[in-house]
Amino acid sequence: MAERNLSQIVAQLKKSPSMSYSDANTLLSKAKIALLNLKALTPNAAVPQSTLALARETYEQGALFAIRARNPEAFTRYVQQLQPFYELPSSRLPPNLSERNKVTGLSLLLLLTQGRYAEFHSELESLANREGGGGDVEGDKYLGYPIRLERWLMEGSYDRVWKAMKSSEVPCDEYSVFSEILKNQIRSEIASSSERAYPSLPISSTKSLLFLDSEGDVISFAQHRGWIVRDGSIFFPDATEGEDGTHTKEMSQMVIENALGYARELETIV
Amino acid sequence: MPGKAPPKSDKDAKGVSKGKKGGKDADEEMTVVVPPSKKQAQAADGDGDVEMGGEEDKVEEVDPAVQAVTDIKSNFALLDRAVALFDPRFSLRALRSISLIRKRLTPDIIAQAIADSFPATAASAKSAKVLLAAIDRADTPLGKSSGSEMEIDGDAKPATKNGSKKEVKDLIPEVDIFLGILIQVYLFDSKQYAKGARFSEQLTDRIQSLNRRTLDSLSAKVYFYFQLFCEHMAPLPPSPESPIVAVRPILLAALRTAVLRKDIDTQASVIVLLLRNYLLTSHINQADLLVSHTQFPENAVNNQVARFLYYLGRIRAIQLRYTEAHEHLTAATRKAPGSNCALGFSQTATKVLLVVELLMGDIPDRSTFRQATMEEALHPYFLLVQAVRVGDIENFETTLADHADTFRRDGTYSLILRLRQNVIKTGIRMMSLSYSRISLRDICIRLHLGSEESAEYIVAKAIRDGVIEATLDREKGFMKSKEVGDVYATREPGEAFHDRIRACLALHDESVKAMRFPMNQHRLELKNAQEAREREREMAKEIQEGDLDEDDLGGDFEGM
Numbered sequence: 001m002a003e004r005n006l007s008q009i010v011a012q013l014k015k016s017p018s019m020s021y022s023d024a025n026t027l028l029s030k031a032k033i034a035l036l037n038l039k040a041l042t043p044n045a046a047v048p049q050s051t052l053a054l055a056r057e058t059y060e061q062g063a064l065f066a067i068r069a070r071n072p073e074a075f076t077r078y079v080q081q082l083q084p085f086y087e088l089p090s091s092r093l094p095p096n097l098s099e100r101n102k103v104t105g106l107s108l109l110l111l112l113t114q115g116r117y118a119e120f121h122s123e124l125e126s127l128a129n130r131e132g133g134g135g136d137v138e139g140d141k142y143l144g145y146p147i148r149l150e151r152w153l154m155e156g157s158y159d160r161v162w163k164a165m166k167s168s169e170v171p172c173d174e175y176s177v178f179s180e181i182l183k184n185q186i187r188s189e190i191a192s193s194s195e196r197a198y199p200s201l202p203i204s205s206t207k208s209l210l211f212l213d214s215e216g217d218v219i220s221f222a223q224h225r226g227w228i229v230r231d232g233s234i235f236f237p238d239a240t241e242g243e244d245g246t247h248t249k250e251m252s253q254m255v256i257e258n259a260l261g262y263a264r265e266l267e268t269i270v
Numbered sequence: 271m272p273g274k275a276p277p278k279s280d281k282d283a284k285g286v287s288k289g290k291k292g293g294k295d296a297d298e299e300m301t302v303v304v305p306p307s308k309k310q311a312q313a314a315d316g317d318g319d320v321e322m323g324g325e326e327d328k329v330e331e332v333d334p335a336v337q338a339v340t341d342i343k344s345n346f347a348l349l350d351r352a353v354a355l356f357d358p359r360f361s362l363r364a365l366r367s368i369s370l371i372r373k374r375l376t377p378d379i380i381a382q383a384i385a386d387s388f389p390a391t392a393a394s395a396k397s398a399k400v401l402l403a404a405i406d407r408a409d410t411p412l413g414k415s416s417g418s419e420m421e422i423d424g425d426a427k428p429a430t431k432n433g434s435k436k437e438v439k440d441l442i443p444e445v446d447i448f449l450g451i452l453i454q455v456y457l458f459d460s461k462q463y464a465k466g467a468r469f470s471e472q473l474t475d476r477i478q479s480l481n482r483r484t485l486d487s488l489s490a491k492v493y494f495y496f497q498l499f500c501e502h503m504a505p506l507p508p509s510p511e512s513p514i515v516a517v518r519p520i521l522l523a524a525l526r527t528a529v530l531r532k533d534i535d536t537q538a539s540v541i542v543l544l545l546r547n548y549l550l551t552s553h554i555n556q557a558d559l560l561v562s563h564t565q566f567p568e569n570a571v572n573n574q575v576a577r578f579l580y581y582l583g584r585i586r587a588i589q590l591r592y593t594e595a596h597e598h599l600t601a602a603t604r605k606a607p608g609s610n611c612a613l614g615f616s617q618t619a620t621k622v623l624l625v626v627e628l629l630m631g632d633i634p635d636r637s638t639f640r641q642a643t644m645e646e647a648l649h650p651y652f653l654l655v656q657a658v659r660v661g662d663i664e665n666f667e668t669t670l671a672d673h674a675d676t677f678r679r680d681g682t683y684s685l686i687l688r689l690r691q692n693v694i695k696t697g698i699r700m701m702s703l704s705y706s707r708i709s710l711r712d713i714c715i716r717l718h719l720g721s722e723e724s725a726e727y728i729v730a731k732a733i734r735d736g737v738i739e740a741t742l743d744r745e746k747g748f749m750k751s752k753e754v755g756d757v758y759a760t761r762e763p764g765e766a767f768h769d770r771i772r773a774c775l776a777l778h779d780e781s782v783k784a785m786r787f788p789m790n791q792h793r794l795e796l797k798n799a800q801e802a803r804e805r806e807r808e809m810a811k812e813i814q815e816g817d818l819d820e821d822d823l824g825g826d827f828e829g830m
Binding site: 151160254 | 551552553554555558588589590591684687688690691694719720721723724726727728729730731732733734740741742743744745761764768771775778
């Protein structure tokens with residue numbers, strides 16, 4: 001009974017991805033209660049295969065809805081609940097790779113936008129070792145996307161990141177949720193590297209450099225970052241001034257400290 | 271990894287079969303590389319060269335099997351001493367000798383040793399039965415030597431005499447476990463993994479119930495083989511169904527018990543095994559949590575420390591904490607045994623270290639690749655370093671494609687993928703050093719970047735990251751390098767100097783800590799002092815009695 005009920009809810013969720021988050025949430029809560037009745041919230045040995053598959057689908061749908069509603073906490077929670085299901089042997093639960101990759105790719109992207117690179121790479125490592133060969137990871141539609149983005153971000157090829165987000169390269173709708181965050185992220189990255197790299201920049205070319213739409217945007221962005229706009233150019237405030245005095249003092253103090261330390265150590269040795 | 275080099279010897283082949291990480295096998299690999307002792311040479315000759323074997327036999331007149339049994343039994347004396355003196359060094363010595371015996375182990379020899387050493391009492395018979403059942407020799411009679419050969423009797427006597435000196439009625443459990451380890455070794459060498467795992471589980475249960483501190487170093491070994499068996503069983507490690515996942519709770523329980531009992535050997539060994547276990551299935555987060563929640567025993571055996579550092583280094587490298595990774599891996603390669611016995615470990619650790627060095631933007635020393643033992647194994651990495659050093663992205667890609675399988679097998683593939691950006695950065699640095707001004711178009715062409723735009727962003731990022739000292743001119747589209755300042759005017763040399771001094775001081779401290787003094791030596795000194803005092807007292811007495819003249823008097827009293 002409960003199982004039929006559950007499969008109905010899952011079907012309903014799948015059918016209408018544009019459902020509002022609150023509606024979806026009520027359905028998801030019902031599904032979770034049904035799972036609880038079936039004792040299938042976590043995969044234990046007694047649960048039949050069909051229920052396991054349903055449980056997995058419930059969580060996957062939950063994760064996708066959470067992303068659509070821009071709710072990263074809920075998404076992370078669903079992804080963690082999914083982990084034990086993904087760890088199950090394929091004889092116990094036949095894997096549904098495309099859904100799985102979709103969710104994993106999204107969680108990678110989330111880690112990327114939050115700047116949690118260590119976790120990103122830990123996750124990546126486990127992907128590479130999954131299912132024996134890791135060769136198809138980069139080729140995968142869903143997984144390859146965040147991996148490529150990360151590489152470009154690290155390299156500094158921001159224009160490629162930009163292109164990847166803009167065009168029809170995004171593998172599915174859920175991924176474009178992150179585009180806005182990523183756009184802001186790369187813009188501030190570019191801005192901070194420009195501060196160091198250019199003595200000055202003409203406003204007209206800054207527009208294309210920062211992927212902004214108009215020169216007015218450039219000026220407001222420049223003011224926001226504390227840049228000086230003069231004669232149609234942007235000048236960057238020099239950040240390194242006035243540090244020399246404290247610097248040298250620190251250095252001599254350090255030398256004295258070190259020398260004293262050596263003396264003490266020598267004393268203990270001799 | 272020894273697996274990469276074309277197997278030159280029996281040892282290399284074994285390295286391959288043992289899987290990815292040669293280091294684990296450091297202890298066993300000793301078997302082959304240790305200069306063959308007289309006994310071993312003799313055994314080998316018996317197998318291979320018939321003529322030579324005959325000659326040797328005439329000289330020594332000992333059957334190899336009998337010799338093996340004797341060798342096994344000679345270790346019992348060591349174990350006895352270890353228990354009597356409570357000194358783990360003797361058990362370690364016994365464990366070390368396993369490598370010498372290993373090649374000659376057969377069920378018959380082990381059964382013989384068991385039969386000879388276990389008295390036929392009911393209690394010990396039970397544990398002996400378990401051991402015998404594991405090697406399919408359950409029907410061997412206990413208590414007395416089979417007596418088919420005179421030599422056995424002759425050899426058996428000293429062993430039993432040694433045993434009876436300490437405990438007349440029963441065998442010490444250490445010997446029992448030691449025989450268990452021998453059986454594990456035999457089962458492993460004969461590839462009976464499933465059986466070995468079952469047997470190991472029984473053995474660990476027994477160790478847990480015994481709770482004897484003198485068993486510590488032995489039990490560490492037992493767990494080691496337990497894990498090794500599981501690794502070799504049906505679904506091999508990267509798959510989540512592998513038996514190593516099932517072993518984790520047992521190992522974790524063992525770790526908990528070991529910590530509570532302050533059993534340093536087992537603690538160190540089990541932590542290392544767990545880390546290996548997690549890394550084999552790429553559960554990096556779990557491994558990281560394990561490290562942060564446990565404290566690796568400070569005075570663990572050097573080999574375990576080296577392994578621990580290696581795993582820690584790998585975890586940190588994956589987490590992009592390169593500085594820490596570099597530190598740990600350097601320490602691991604330095605702590606690895608210098609001789610050839612742990613070559614696999616040194617190679618594996620060096621590989622990861624090289625990649626981490628590259629990721630940090632350093633170029634590894636050329637001499638690393640010149641060492642005779644490393645040269646072949648490190649060749650793909652050598653090509654990689656060359657590509658990175660020059661900043662040639664095309665060369666880098668081809669190397670990566672050519673040796674992808676090797677890198678995957680070494681577990682460094684995903685780390686190497688991250689190197690791409692370093693190649694680009696080095697390329698930019700080379701260019702900034704060679705040209706005072708270069709157009710973005712040229713940079714783009716030379717580094718094979720996608721577009722001029724990309725090149726601009728990449729160079730800007732490199733400037734921000736402090737890779738190069740330069741400025742960009744957007745309108746004219748070129749990069750202008752700044753004059754490089756005098757390095758000696760900065761604090762850099764001072765810092766390098768300070769680091770070195772600190773390393774030397776730490777080394778000094780560690781060597782002082784590592785010094786070992788003979789036990790009870792101070793008591794001897796005390797005794798000497800006591801005697802001296804007695805002598806003085808006697809002298810004083812004599813003085814009082816007026817036997818000595820005044821001149822001596824003064825001097826003596828001053829001495830007092």
